[in-house]
Structures are given as structure tokens and as C-alpha cells.
Amino acid sequence: MQYDIFNGDADGIISLVQxxxxxxxxxxxxTGVKRDIALLKQVNAVDGDGILVLDISMEKNIDALERILTSGAVVTYIDHHRTGSIPQSPNLTTHIxxxxxxxxxxxVDNLLSGRYRDWAIAAAYGDxxxxxxxxxxxxxxxxxxxSAFLRELGTLVNYNGYGAEISDxxxxxAALFQALVQYESPFMLRDDESSPFYQLQAAYQQDMSNVASxxxxxADETLLVFTLPNEVWAKRVSGVLGNDLANTYPSRAIAILSHNADGSLMVSLRAPLSNRHGAGEICSKFETGGxxxxxxxxxxxxxxxxxxxxLAIKTYYQE
Structure with a gap:
């Protein structure tokens, strides 16, 4: 059995497309919504299985990864998130x-020698x-x-990954991957009026019309925090809103807060574009963060x- 395990955002989906x-x-x-990253625990691997993992934090999946490796499955792990301690196993190949x-x-683009670079560019824009x-x-x-099309495509695929659950x-x-992989080039989506690009474009424009208010x-010189209303559209725009604000205010950290059903807050943090470090370290100080x-x-x-x-954000970026 082959398992393809991937983040539900632009980076994860388009990595697998390539x-x-x-x-x-x-x-x-x-796969799952963007924040559903504890995906390896869903896999009951056996000896001989092939496991491909894309854009999922190893640090947050280490117990399940070690269980899968012990089963005899062969794992290829490609990612750019915090890893923690990487297991030493002949069954594990990492590109991190x-x-x-x-x-x-x-x-992935580097591993494929740029064979599907236009797809990789769209993913980079989306991330x-x-x-x-x-x-x-x-x-x-x-x-x-x-270039404008690739940027919009990446933004739309990334936007689609945000929500508390799949129904959002x-x-x-998974369905979006299966649709996109039918197109050898991302520009073929532009030429096909029935492609997912146009469906997501219309949905994005409708959701973003709510953002102006x-x-x-x-708000201070170090940090901007936006607390979104408890609406499904707000959960969907949280990622692209964070990216837009980060690009508009490159010297400030950006935090987007959404409401969870249990009363807690879902947090999306962008480091300042002028200092693209520290976001993972800050969030990892809090349970469920990374x-x-x-x-x-x-x-x-x-x-x-x-x-x-x-306070943790302000302390980190004011040092």
C-alpha cells in the first residue's frame, strides 16, 4: 500500500501534484484542513508499505512516525518545518x-530538477x-x-485550506489535489473555464468582501493583532489575510485570531518580512503550537x- 500524506494548503497539495x-x-x-497536521496517526502501516509525507511537521508526528518505521514501512519525508530529533532508521529518507x-x-522542485517549476512557483506564492x-x-x-496568474492560483489554493473542519x-x-494533478501545467487551469481555479476565485472574492470592515x-510598531468574528468566512480568510497584512506591514509581526468551538483561539502568526524568524519558536512555547x-x-x-x-511576540521582536 502507498500512502501520500500531505498538508491541505498550497504547499502540501502542489508538492504532491509535482x-x-x-x-x-x-x-x-x-490530508485535512491546514491546521490538521497530526496526520501520521491515521496510518496503520505494515511491512512493505510506502509512505510519502509532505509539508507536515515531524516534531508534531514523531510518535506516529516511529511506530510506522518500526512496522517496516519505508518513509520519504519532505518538509520545511521544525523537526525535533530525526529518527535514525534505514527505512527513513528525509529531504528537510x-x-x-x-x-x-x-x-520538491529541486529534487525534480525544475521539471514542474511553474507549479512550484504557484506554491511559493501561496506560502x-x-x-x-x-x-x-x-x-x-x-x-x-x-506571473500574476501563478500568484493568484497559489493564493486561492492556500485560501481553500483554512477552516475548522473539512466542511468549512x-x-x-484530497479532491483538490485529484483535480489539479490532471493538469500538466498550471496554466491549463486558466484555459479551462470549468477548472477549480474559477470556482475558488469566485468564493475568495465573496469572502474577502467582508474583510474591509x-x-x-x-496595534503597535511591533505587532498587529486581528481578532476575527466567529464566522465560517472569517476562518477561511485567516491565512490570506495574515499574508496580505504581512506584505503591507513588513516590519511588524501579524497575528490573526479565530474562535474555536470550545472557546479557545486559533492563532496564525506571521513573522515580520524584515525579520523572517522566530514564529515557530514563539508558538511552540504554547501547547498545540508550532x-x-x-x-x-x-x-x-x-x-x-x-x-x-x-508579550512573547513583543519581547522576541524588540530584542
């Missing part, structure tokens, strides 16, 4: 780069790696229209811990 265009395989797909200026799709994506666009000598999303991540719940240098989150922050969280 790999399965290069090497088609029938696989059991294991935690640098702030890369993402999983770019690691808010704007400068890196722009450099790749320039190297590819793409037109302004083509416009397209389930939002104001920050905390991520990477430039962007991280906390799945369930008690409201009582919010002042401590804000």
Missing part, C-alpha cells in the same frame, strides 16, 4: 530544509514566499500576466493566555 505528475502512483490520500526562504514545494517566487518568475522569463472548505484538499484588536521560522500557529490558545502570547 511528484505525482513525475511519478504517477495509486495511493491512499491522507527549515530555512525561512524555502517551502516544501521548492524542495507567501513572494521574493523567492518573483526570482523564479524572472529566471523563467514569464510574462506579467503569467470549498473543496476538500475589520480593525485590529491590538510551525516554521516565518509562519506558525497555535491550534487552541486559551483566552487567558493571550496577554502572555502578545
Amino acid at each position: 511528484l505525482r505528475l513525475a511519478e504517477p502512483k495509486t495511493a491512499q490520500l491522507v 530544509d527549515t530555512a525561512a526562504n524555502t517551502c516544501t514545494a521548492l524542495i 507567501n514566499m513572494i521574493a523567492v517566487a518573483d526570482e523564479l518568475v524572472e529566471a523563467r522569463r514569464l510574462s506579467t500576466d503569467d 472548505l470549498h473543496i476538500a484538499p 475589520l480593525t485590529p484588536s491590538h 510551525g516554521r521560522e516565518a509562519a506558525a500557529g497555535i491550534n487552541a490558545l486559551p483566552v487567558s493566555d493571550l496577554p502572555q502570547f502578545i
